[in-house]
Amino acid sequence: MRTLEKFTRRLFLQRGFWATTLIFWSWFRGSTHAKELHTYEGTDFIGKTREGEYKNFYINFWKPMRRINGKTWQLKITGLCDAPQSFTLEHFKSFTSTTQSSRMKCVECWSARAQWSGFSIHELEQIVRPQPNAKGILFHCADEYKEYLSRTALNQDRVILAHSMNGKPLTDAHGFPLRLIAPSKYGYKNPKAILEMEYVSEHQAGTWSKIGPYSPDGTILPGTDHPLEFGKEPRRISGGEITDY
Amino acid sequence: MNNVVKTFFTWASITLAFYPGPVFSSKMVEIPAGPFVMGNDSDRYAPPQHSMYLENYWIDIYEVTNEEFAIQFPEHPFWKGAAPHPVTDISWQEAQSYCLKMSKRLPTEAEWEKAARGEDARLYPWGNKPLRKKAHPFHSGLIKRRIGLNKKDVSPYNVRDMASSVWEWTTSEVEGKKITRGGLWNFHLEYEFSKTFDRNLVASSNRLPFIGFRCAR
Numbered sequence: 001m002r003t004l005e006k007f008t009r010r011l012f013l014q015r016g017f018w019a020t021t022l023i024f025w026s027w028f029r030g031s032t033h034a035k036e037l038h039t040y041e042g043t044d045f046i047g048k049t050r051e052g053e054y055k056n057f058y059i060n061f062w063k064p065m066r067r068i069n070g071k072t073w074q075l076k077i078t079g080l081c082d083a084p085q086s087f088t089l090e091h092f093k094s095f096t097s098t099t100q101s102s103r104m105k106c107v108e109c110w111s112a113r114a115q116w117s118g119f120s121i122h123e124l125e126q127i128v129r130p131q132p133n134a135k136g137i138l139f140h141c142a143d144e145y146k147e148y149l150s151r152t153a154l155n156q157d158r159v160i161l162a163h164s165m166n167g168k169p170l171t172d173a174h175g176f177p178l179r180l181i182a183p184s185k186y187g188y189k190n191p192k193a194i195l196e197m198e199y200v201s202e203h204q205a206g207t208w209s210k211i212g213p214y215s216p217d218g219t220i221l222p223g224t225d226h227p228l229e230f231g232k233e234p235r236r237i238s239g240g241e242i243t244d245y
Numbered sequence: 246m247n248n249v250v251k252t253f254f255t256w257a258s259i260t261l262a263f264y265p266g267p268v269f270s271s272k273m274v275e276i277p278a279g280p281f282v283m284g285n286d287s288d289r290y291a292p293p294q295h296s297m298y299l300e301n302y303w304i305d306i307y308e309v310t311n312e313e314f315a316i317q318f319p320e321h322p323f324w325k326g327a328a329p330h331p332v333t334d335i336s337w338q339e340a341q342s343y344c345l346k347m348s349k350r351l352p353t354e355a356e357w358e359k360a361a362r363g364e365d366a367r368l369y370p371w372g373n374k375p376l377r378k379k380a381h382p383f384h385s386g387l388i389k390r391r392i393g394l395n396k397k398d399v400s401p402y403n404v405r406d407m408a409s410s411v412w413e414w415t416t417s418e419v420e421g422k423k424i425t426r427g428g429l430w431n432f433h434l435e436y437e438f439s440k441t442f443d444r445n446l447v448a449s450s451n452r453l454p455f456i457g458f459r460c461a462r
Contacts, residue, residue, distance in 0.1 A: 107385045109433045213434055215386020219454050222445050223431035236290060238445050240453050
């Protein structure tokens with residue numbers, strides 16, 4: 001009887017040990033493998049998605065596009081400027097960097113906040129020297145999206161060309177290698193995966209303004225926002241940049 | 246004779262259709278002294294409902310237009326067709342400066358609300374029902390129009406465009422921001438008429454395409 005007692009206690013401890021180990025192992029595996037995949041995960045393409053890690057920051061593209069190779073990418077500055085030229089990512093390292101937290105507000109109603117790092121248009125304009133009749137820039141993006149912003153709007157405070165998000169280089173989904181951040185404008189006025197910036201003399205309609213009910217100006221209007229990180233709980237916004245949350 | 250009459254009416258119709266209309270916004274109306282109901286308890290952003298007494302004052306019937314503003318501030322840019330549109334993209338300080346140049350001032354929040362609401366606590370300047378289900382066609386921006394174009398947006402004191410035009414600066418402030426009153430709310434491309442007690446708080450230095458003003462005295 002005593003032997004049986006000893007055996008039972010040992011068995012209990014052994015099984016308890018393995019059960020505890022299994023619980024810890026499954027918890028550890030669970031935390032590392034919980035990441036959900038999105039449609040373009042593991043492919044050479046990127047496009048619109050709300051899946052996986054992008055549930056808290058939706059991704060919109062005009063068309064699915066092939067991922068950009070940062071080693072061969074160049075930003076072309078063309079049009080009405082005295083020194084049109086191309087820049088690589090290396091060039092931007094010498095620019096004065098600025099970091100800001102700002103909320104991206106989509107005209108679809110959702111919004112999400114992130115910390116963006118980049119440089120002001122002024123840095124670029126000192127080199128390319130836009131001509132007096134250059135009223136604005138037409139952005140040409142890798143997904144064939146086009147958007148126009150006036151130079152007045154582009155030279156406002158807190159408008160930057162961003163190369164990093166939350167302390168890391170932009171991901172393909174968020175517009176690697178370079179995107180515009182204009183916090184007082186709806187997301188469609190924040191072009192990403194920029195290939196070319198063309199100085200033009202007249203206002204031009206961007207892709208969405210040309211075909212959809214989107215205003216060419218794109219300033220965020222007073223109304224209601226549904227921030228993703230707050231479970232889309234509706235919040236009243238006063239228009240312009242959202243600074244309250 | 247018939248042809249002469251027809252020709253006259255055709256000419257008159259065409260002339261009237263293309264006539265841009267006079268810019269009346271400097272015209273004022275007197276709001277008599279007396280109490281009115283201010284605020285609303287159902288809207289957590291509005292002041293609580295209460296009765297308030299105001300002495301008599303004068304307020305512009307129309308919002309200040311681009312054309313009028315440019316007379317005092319010639320550097321103010323606008324495209325030719327926008328001359329009779331309400332002036333926007335001006336800061337609170339610029340709006341107040343304009344009013345002072347005209348020997349006027351910006352209205353307080355209470356003055357604005359009484360002018361829009363009258364004494365019967367109505368929800369909209371014209372009554373208690375929205376004019377239309379949709380205040381604005383599906384579009385992500387404002388479509389600005391000539392002041393006074395909406396013949397139904399008239400308050401009990403005959404003040405115009407207080408619920409279906411742009412937001413307007415007032416002298417009042419909350420939490421360090423100026424109170425603007427009376428524009429359109431955008432709800433994902435759908436627009437709603439602003440109610441007479443609706444508030445929108447904006448930093449005074451902001452120049453935004455949906456904020457204009459009218460003056461008081």
